[in-house]
Amino acid sequence: EAGVAQSPRYKIIEKRQSVAFWCNPISGHATLYWYQQILGQGPKLLIQFQNNGVVDDSQLPKDRFSAERLKGVDSTLKIQPAKLEDSAVYLCASTSGDTQYFGPGTRLTVL
């Protein structure tokens, strides 16, 4: 079974620029998560989708971050405009039960 796919793997941008990340979950997984992992810390949940509906976005900085999962399959996370403190690894995960399966992540560097 194919795992969670993410792209790009690495992205370097200047502050105030925009960036988008893409995630394709494991086939059949209804629940999709986006996490932010700052260097030296554990992942922090940004947003959770159940099919194409948002379940939890309480920790998403909505003034600059947005996410969508239009057809209930793949998802995009966008940052506009980026700040220096957004430098982190952005992880996507999906699940059909208790276990979350993570993608390899996108490492974002904001200069």
Add this chain to the structure above:
Amino acid sequence: SQQGEEDPQALSIQEGENATMNCSYKTSINNLQWYRQNSGRGLVHLILIRSNEREKHSGRLRVTLDTSKKSSSLLITASRAADTASYFCATVSIYSSNTGKLIFGQGTTLQVKP
């Protein structure tokens, strides 16, 4: 906010030795999970223990849970160089049991020297 706190933050052992990592959390949980993260990679699920369980085994892994102390430990026996990674505990609180929202700790970095 991060709920779990892990101890130690870093651990260095020789191959063949056992490694023990501890995790403490704050609120009542539905379950607690351990994940491994190799450098530059995504997280891999290792083991899940439910709030009504006290101990669980999976291969060389042994997890204990003490809900009265709000703590868990992960024991890796007969460690190998390939076990070098960061290990995270993550909890699902009883208030999030329907969503499965995970709250991760800061992690323990384990180095196993050959």
